[in-house]
Amino acid sequence: MIDVASIPVVRFCIAGVRLAIPAGAVAAMALEGEAAGSVEDLLGLAPDGKTPSRILTLRIHGADTNIRVPGEVTMRDLPVDAIHPLPDLVRARIGLRGVAALALEDDGVILVIDPTKL
């Protein structure tokens, strides 16, 4: 059996767009709490309006920041082989903040977020 290298990520979905944050940057998740803002605001996406939402505590450069994330939040392993840098023109033209990489799945693409770039 071959071990496939992978990284744990926290996954969620906004308006059909799949996103993932490396789990190492997520310190905690809670059902309720104060949040500095929504993940849509941070990324520059239109609000999803989905409920219930979760509160993720992101640890960025040693400081904790709470953000509100809509819908279901799961933790999974993402195979390293599936993660790709942004194509040149996507990197230049994408209007979303913090998108550091793309991951391919059989039925779609996941935007991998680097919280330090939000």
Next chain:
Amino acid sequence: MTAGAGADPTLDQILEAHRGEARAIINVDEPLIKLVVFTLGRDWFAFLGEKVKEVLPDSPVFYLPGCPQSLEGVINVRGDIESVVNLRAVLGYPPGPDHQNSRILLCQTADMRSGLRVDAVEEVTDVVQSRLQPPPHTIAESRKLLVLGIVHFAGQLVTVLDLERIFTDYRGGLDGGRTGDD
């Protein structure tokens, strides 16, 4: 039938003319350029063949939010992710009727790589470099910057586009403002 009054060519002249044509055809010293000829609507265009790595059939494109409409998304090319830009939108053409017969040209320049969607690929051909003519004066100023030259091919006027310039402009946010009516 009577002989003409000196206006008709002689058999020797005819044969010599043919020999001249043959010599022109077999002149292998003249450099050739490879062109990938494609269409957008009724207009014919080409990229230099050295810049086109692959001609891909229409493939499932994964939408990416936050990108301009001209950037359709990304495709999976044997495990690699490539962006897909719609050349109609970049050159200011209206959206095409459908993608059924469209092709994606996987293009590579010195520092950029992307797929470009075109309506159809007509031919991959070699032409003598001297047949590449400067762009006509009638071409729109905005388009002129993107044009390497024109060439007559298969009865059509083919505009050879500067892929480096298209990519550089697109990366810098210049697209869609050019009209397709020249």
